[in-house]
Amino acid sequence: MKLRPFLRFPGFRFKALTLSYDDCFVYDIRLKKILDAYNVKCTFNVPTDWLLDRDDPKRKLMTKQEALDLYSDGKCEVACHGSRHLPLAEMPFEMGTRDIISNRLTLEKMFGGVVKGCAYARGSVNERAVEILRCCGIEYARTIDNTGNFDLPEDWLRWDPTCHHDDPRLMELAEEFAKPYNTKQYVWNKHPELFYLWGHSYEFNDENNWEVMENFCKAVSGRDHIWYATNGEIATYVKAYDALRFSADGNTVQNPTCTDVCISCFENDYFIPAGKTVVLKG
Ligand SMILES: [Zn+2]
Structure with a gap:
């Protein structure tokens, strides 16, 4: 693993927290309300074709206007998830490339700015999937391979999260992470920590367990030693450190x-x- 003992996050903080939620169902509205209340930041991964006309009998997708209203407030980030949510590792190269580049074009047209992030639909990742993202100008992409630790990624296009919100160790990890760290105390091999949580907001609706997110936010929010940032803010910052x-x-x-x-x-x-x-x- 690449160690970065000199790195401190903005404000000389030793720890950072980021979230990543997929698929753009209407339950993102309730999720974002909770996150905003605790000043916790999230990257939302949007399969843009689903915003138009996909009808899921079990769960409700957002409309384009609802997505625009929710994600345009500057407190979160939107990222690619494939226009049609195709599993890249299983697709012909051309089909996968089209799914990502059309997703990028639509998101950039809708929200402005530059979209450089992605989450692999269905967690489908292999060498070819990584190559597809690279060809589409994607700079960082989340897998679903949970690490259970607070390491920064080795490879930004295979960014493994800490855990999913249904991990039985969620609160144990949250409490460990929330403990302050004395940044003045220099220790070799001790490097800044990132808690990266992921999931789908519809899972809270399906399970009727929104308190899982409330309790997580209560445990990790409002700490001076933690930087609350989107995936993109963290990638941009750590890449700037690496470029010193x-x-x-x-x-x-x-x-x-x-x-x-x-x-x-x-x-x-x-x-x-x-x-x-x-x-x-x-
Ligand atoms: Zn998905």
């Missing part, structure tokens, strides 16, 4: 990106502004 350029003596650091980066280097905190060079204490 150090001088041969290690005492000067350049930030060639357009993202400000916080680092903690041998018990000293440094703010490395976007596009600037900073001399460390040596």
